[in-house]
Amino acid sequence: AQTVTQSQPEMSVQEAETVTLSCTYDTSESDYYLFWYKQPPSRQMILVIRQEAYKQQNATENRFSVNFQKAAKSFSLKISDSQLGDAAMYFCAYIGMDSNYQLIWGAGTKLIIKP
């Protein structure tokens, strides 16, 4: 079965520093999508960034970027210049034909920002 693993239940970073959240996944497919979602204390689910597996270039959205290693099945999220508003749960998710195009979610990483 497809799985998405986030091995860090909790991470903390000093404000203005850089932090990387890890995500690995299991699939036999070559074409799929990967996502990072953020869930702040308001509990709203917010898309942070997405990556199409066929694209070799790593996705970037302002201070957020990914390191997509297709062969290693790794999809880490880097947050640069961390801000207090980045404090949230971060979920990694996968979707592909082998998941019947249903999102497979990681367990989440709680990110704490220290002022």
Place this chain on the structure above:
Amino acid sequence: EAQVTQNPRYLITVTGKKLTVTCSQNMNHEYMSWYRQDPGLGLRQIYYSMNVEVTDKGDVPEGYKVSRKEKRNFPLILESPSPNQTSLYFCASREDPGTQYFGPGTRLLVL
């Protein structure tokens, strides 16, 4: 503004009293789904719909019903709620198979 709306946002009810949580999207998405989120268990899919009149069970469908009579609406029905259905519920829609957009969530407490 593109959005997914859910109502009510908060609901306290008693065991056995039927309730419906509405979900509506204005993005003309064919795909919609319902999730519940519980501490330590992450997001679990309840039901999903690939299009009008097409629905299918997710990972935790027991105790829930859905219908998809129109593309924009996908209500979640609890015919006889029980305390173990106390949870945070999310409706979502997406362009297939792309980015999923979530509603604001519905906090349900069943006494």
